[in-house]
Amino acid sequence: MKLKKRIPVIDQGDKLGFWGGKFGGNFVPETLKKPIEDLEVLFNKLKKDKNFINERDKYFKNWVGSPTRFIKLENLTKHVGGAQIWSKVVSDANGGAHKIYNATVHCLLAKRSGKKVICGDTGAGYAGKMLSMAAKKFGLKCKIFMGAKDIKRQQPNVKAMKKNGAEVIPVYSGSQTLVDAVSECMRYWVANCDKVAMCVGSTVGPAVFVRICGWSTSQISRELKTQLVDEFGSIPKKLKLYNCVGGGSSSFGFWNEFMDYDKKQCEFIGVEAGGPAKSKKHAAPLTYGSKIGILHGAAQYVNQNTDGQIEETESISAGLDYPGISPLHCFLKDTKRARYTAASDEEALNAYKVVTKFEKLRPSLEPSHAFSVAISESKRFSKDTIVVVNSCGDAYKDREIIKRRLGKKYV
Amino acid sequence: MSNLISHAFKKAKSENRPALLTYTVAGDSSKKLSLEILKSISKKVDILEIGVPHNTPVADGSQIQTSSYRAIKNGIKVNDIFRIVKDFKKFDKSKPIILMGYYNMIFQYGENEFLRKCKISGVNGLIVVDLPWPENKKFASKCKKKSIFFIQLLSPTTTKNRLKKIIKDSHEMIYFISMLSTTGGKLKVSSKEILSNYNKIKKINSKKNVVIGFGITEKTIKSLKKADGLVVGSAICKEITDSIKKRQNPVTNVYNVVHRLKNKIK
Numbered sequence: 001m002k003l004k005k006r007i008p009v010i011d012q013g014d015k016l017g018f019w020g021g022k023f024g025g026n027f028v029p030e031t032l033k034k035p036i037e038d039l040e041v042l043f044n045k046l047k048k049d050k051n052f053i054n055e056r057d058k059y060f061k062n063w064v065g066s067p068t069r070f071i072k073l074e075n076l077t078k079h080v081g082g083a084q085i086w087s088k089v090v091s092d093a094n095g096g097a098h099k100i101y102n103a104t105v106h107c108l109l110a111k112r113s114g115k116k117v118i119c120g121d122t123g124a125g126y127a128g129k130m131l132s133m134a135a136k137k138f139g140l141k142c143k144i145f146m147g148a149k150d151i152k153r154q155q156p157n158v159k160a161m162k163k164n165g166a167e168v169i170p171v172y173s174g175s176q177t178l179v180d181a182v183s184e185c186m187r188y189w190v191a192n193c194d195k196v197a198m199c200v201g202s203t204v205g206p207a208v209f210v211r212i213c214g215w216s217t218s219q220i221s222r223e224l225k226t227q228l229v230d231e232f233g234s235i236p237k238k239l240k241l242y243n244c245v246g247g248g249s250s251s252f253g254f255w256n257e258f259m260d261y262d263k264k265q266c267e268f269i270g271v272e273a274g275g276p277a278k279s280k281k282h283a284a285p286l287t288y289g290s291k292i293g294i295l296h297g298a299a300q301y302v303n304q305n306t307d308g309q310i311e312e313t314e315s316i317s318a319g320l321d322y323p324g325i326s327p328l329h330c331f332l333k334d335t336k337r338a339r340y341t342a343a344s345d346e347e348a349l350n351a352y353k354v355v356t357k358f359e360k361l362r363p364s365l366e367p368s369h370a371f372s373v374a375i376s377e378s379k380r381f382s383k384d385t386i387v388v389v390n391s392c393g394d395a396y397k398d399r400e401i402i403k404r405r406l407g408k409k410y411v
Numbered sequence: 412m413s414n415l416i417s418h419a420f421k422k423a424k425s426e427n428r429p430a431l432l433t434y435t436v437a438g439d440s441s442k443k444l445s446l447e448i449l450k451s452i453s454k455k456v457d458i459l460e461i462g463v464p465h466n467t468p469v470a471d472g473s474q475i476q477t478s479s480y481r482a483i484k485n486g487i488k489v490n491d492i493f494r495i496v497k498d499f500k501k502f503d504k505s506k507p508i509i510l511m512g513y514y515n516m517i518f519q520y521g522e523n524e525f526l527r528k529c530k531i532s533g534v535n536g537l538i539v540v541d542l543p544w545p546e547n548k549k550f551a552s553k554c555k556k557k558s559i560f561f562i563q564l565l566s567p568t569t570t571k572n573r574l575k576k577i578i579k580d581s582h583e584m585i586y587f588i589s590m591l592s593t594t595g596g597k598l599k600v601s602s603k604e605i606l607s608n609y610n611k612i613k614k615i616n617s618k619k620n621v622v623i624g625f626g627i628t629e630k631t632i633k634s635l636k637k638a639d640g641l642v643v644g645s646a647i648c649k650e651i652t653d654s655i656k657k658r659q660n661p662v663t664n665v666y667n668v669v670h671r672l673k674n675k676i677k
Binding site: 016025026027028029030031032033034035173174179180183186187190191192193194291293294295296297304306307308309310 | 465466467468469470471472476480483488489513514515516518519520540541542543544545546564565566567568569570573588591592593596
């Protein structure tokens with residue numbers, strides 16, 4: 001299995017949509033074959049179309065707010081006493097997280113295909129909130145599928161979705177979290193694919209959704225590349241990019257433009273959700289060696305039992321609470337381009353405490369996982385090492401959990 | 412290639428009626444009960460479809476989901492399903508059985524091992540909901556070598572060009588999904604429209620036995636009786652759920668439903 005240079009990773013799949021011959025694909029009911037093919041044709045055409053790219057860039061710049069800040073965390077760097085720690089503050093983006101890029105592109109595609117309704121899944125509520133914002137902006141009706149458990153724990157985002165006019169449909173099946181929301185959303189699309197467009201909230205699902213999402217979030221690394229050159233004159237000799245990984249959309253977008261650099265120069269570190277320290281359950285299929293299986297239309301490493309039933313996950317962060325992982329990350333892991341590890345709930349909470357103590361930055365619980373590993377590894381790096389953490393979400397949505405776990409003063 | 416499934420269609424045709432296919436989930440609500448249900452409906456049904464329950468089913472509506480979750484909760488494993496098939500075949504070896512499920516269950520078991528177990532336990536056909544054409548070509552030919560029908564699915568969204576290619580690669584039985592829906596949806600198109608799509612398939616190759624499924628209930632079955640076969644699934648799963656709720660015997664209640672279905676297409 002080999003990663004090719006000078007070809008975007010999203011375009012390195014084979015004819016049937018498999019990366020490295022075994023990750024991804026289209027394990028979908030026959031009914032979805034046609035709408036998926038239509039979407040592929042449309043996306044392949046538009047991603048080469050200058051007008052479409054200009055349109056995307058216009059919305060990214062004026063509406064999403066690009067570029068998001070790239071800042072040095074001076075106090076944290078001093079406290080840790082090793083590498084220089086920087087952050088790409090993607091939570092600056094309109095709506096407060098990276099999910100806005102994928103949502104915007106899906107709405108633009110839906111408009112081009114003449115669809116009037118868009119449906120989507122959500123875990124932490126960010127994908128849903130952003131889709132509801134974009135749908136409102138582009139005049140589309142919006143339906144969001146969300147696990148009943150997530151609705152309870154991510155109320156601020158639920159309120160935002162409703163305010164934007166979206167219908168939030170609670171999903172009571174299975175574990176009542178993201179995995180069930182994605183299943184229910186796909187089922188809804190099976191029944192309504194003639195009139196409704198679907199947005200998958202991360203780099204997961206049938207191959208075309210993986211590609212569209214990766215293409216959209218790559219805006220993050222495009223900006224970062226320019227910002228690094230502005231700051232250092234060139235891409236630093238020792239660069240380490242830390243990102244949390246749930247489905248894998250923000251990390252893929254954070255790394256994409258640096259793919260062709262040698263990993264000795266640009267190292268990618270993906271941090272999965274290890275779950276509570278005392279629990280055997282986790283949402284870290286890459287770290288804990290889960291087997292390849294099929295989930296939501298794609299072959300990937302996924303938490304499952306020997307029979308092939310998908311296993312329940314556990315994580316304090318709803319956005320990482322997913323048993324599978326993007327085929328793109330499976331590919332990056334097996335080609336050894338990226339390195340994956342996990343942080344526990346407690347480690348993430350602790351990192352949140354440290355970051356908010358030293359900096360004017362409030363990373364949500366998802367990027368707090370990445371901060372945890374970045375902080376602990378930075379100690380042993382030289383001072384000319386540039387560590388960048390993608391702060392891809394804002395902690396506003398997590399205030400209830402943080403209040404309960406850490407106390408009022410941390411909110 | 413001929414197997415019990417072909418005989419079942421021939422028999423129904425000789426009686427001038429469509430074949431009746433039922434779908435029940437293996438292990439719903441227990442291993443023992445699901446076998447009893449199969450035994451009791453067997454004489455009214457031409458082909459038995461047995462669902463392999465999966466916990467992330469992307470094409471099933473709420474009725475079949477409920478049955479599947481119940482079966483999984485009660486501990487059903489793939490090996491138990493083969494045992495149910497084997498035990499059923501001891502009771503009635505001439506009744507064809509089709510397993511229907513999602514690909515991950517086969518993938519984890521290993522394609523070859525799964526087919527070997529199908530063969531020894533007496534499975535005659537397979538429907539894999541999320542392994543569409545052309546992805547299923549290799550697996551379908553493995554099935555053929557074991558004389559197990561791999562049943563291709565067709566949908567109203569399948570383009571004409573694709574229809575031709577799939578039918579060409581199909582074995583003797585084809586499953587036509589009546590409408591854009593998950594299983595158990597309310598029939599939202601007219602039977603006339605469904606039959607017109609059905610005829611398009613038959614026109615391409617009249618020799619294939621084409622069954623229609625999704626949305627078929629006691630109310631709708633009669634209007635589609637021109638088809639080679641009709642599948643009823645969610646309506647039966649719902650009957651099991653309702654029986655449990657009412658503390659009635661699911662075996663008798665399901666038998667009564669199947670009996671009424673059969674009378675409507677005689």
